[in-house]
Amino acid sequence: MPAPIPALRRYAVLDVFADRPGAGNPLAAVLDGDGLNEVQMQAIAQWTRLPETTFVQPAADAQASYRIRIFSPRREVVFAGHPSVGTAAAVLDAGLATLRDGLLLQDGAAGRLPLQVETDPHGARIISVRTPKARVVEVATPIDPRLKHALKGIAQGALPPVLMDGGRRWWLAEVRDEASLRATRVDWIAIAGLASATDAMGLCLFTRADASADYDIVVRAFVGAPAQFEDAASGAANATLAGWLRERSRLPHADGRYRVSQGREVGHDARLQLRVDADGEVWSGGRVVSVVRGELHW
Numbered sequence: 001m002p003a004p005i006p007a008l009r010r011y012a013v014l015d016v017f018a019d020r021p022g023a024g025n026p027l028a029a030v031l032d033g034d035g036l037n038e039v040q041m042q043a044i045a046q047w048t049r050l051p052e053t054t055f056v057q058p059a060a061d062a063q064a065s066y067r068i069r070i071f072s073p074r075r076e077v078v079f080a081g082h083p084s085v086g087t088a089a090a091v092l093d094a095g096l097a098t099l100r101d102g103l104l105l106q107d108g109a110a111g112r113l114p115l116q117v118e119t120d121p122h123g124a125r126i127i128s129v130r131t132p133k134a135r136v137v138e139v140a141t142p143i144d145p146r147l148k149h150a151l152k153g154i155a156q157g158a159l160p161p162v163l164m165d166g167g168r169r170w171w172l173a174e175v176r177d178e179a180s181l182r183a184t185r186v187d188w189i190a191i192a193g194l195a196s197a198t199d200a201m202g203l204c205l206f207t208r209a210d211a212s213a214d215y216d217i218v219v220r221a222f223v224g225a226p227a228q229f230e231d232a233a234s235g236a237a238n239a240t241l242a243g244w245l246r247e248r249s250r251l252p253h254a255d256g257r258y259r260v261s262q263g264r265e266v267g268h269d270a271r272l273q274l275r276v277d278a279d280g281e282v283w284s285g286g287r288v289v290s291v292v293r294g295e296l297h298w
Helices: 038-048 081-093 178-183 188-198 235-247
Strands: 008-016 025-030 053-057 066-071 103-108 111-119 125-130 135-139 162-165 169-174 202-208 217-223 229-231 257-262 270-276 282-286 288-297
Touching: 008 081, 025 038, 025 081, 038 053, 038 066, 053 081, 066 081, 081 103, 081 111, 081 125, 081 235, 081 282, 081 288, 111 282, 125 270, 135 235, 162 235, 169 188, 169 235, 178 202, 178 217, 188 202, 188 217, 202 235, 217 235, 235 270, 235 282
Parallel strands: 025 053, 066 103, 169 202, 217 257
Antiparallel strands: 008 025, 008 288, 053 066, 103 111, 111 125, 125 282, 135 162, 162 169, 202 217, 217 229, 257 270, 270 282
């Protein structure tokens, strides 16, 4: 006999890729997502008004730890990094799953993805998701008609612009230095046009950090469609970037690990930890802060 559908559902709001509330990318997680249909899940995601809301459901079989569905306020999302990492933290905190050899196995629209749980030298929990394999869709030039307006006025670095697909498509473009990137102002109309014309999320700009920084790479990710906003911290965009840096032998460190600063320009101060393993797989992760725990009555 099926389990009764709960009237009250466990609910959490988390800050992902953050060491304190308000620094990272917020996420809502409904931990009792079973019994909700797509219309209800989309309505809840629209109501929370957060970048993404996730719904945790029982795994289809014993191999996976749990099943996840991810919704933005506008649509269901196949894969996103910060919802995967944040939901794993909420699931562990609620006792809904246990680690197997330091791993959780998330079942979702992007397939089964492992999440690794580690402890950093300061004793903080770091959760990283192995992202879908990123691939180069096309390498372009700054004067490409689709790109020239979006890149106008941007002090570009040595690497050419590239369209990468890693569950989500992003255009990546290197900027000359950190000061130039942080001061960049973009043409939102051009980025929206670029995203729509190439079925991409938008434009992700990156550069090497200043030598004195406690991070290696600076990223700014500008979402062009269906809405226009600068992402506070994007695990998926950073994962595609890691794949591109590996492709061009430009990873900051020989061990494949590096830290990213993102979100400062929109009032956040996220830190993401990227790792490219010996098999070329990209792991995107960081710390997660629990901000709200309660119940959702829907």
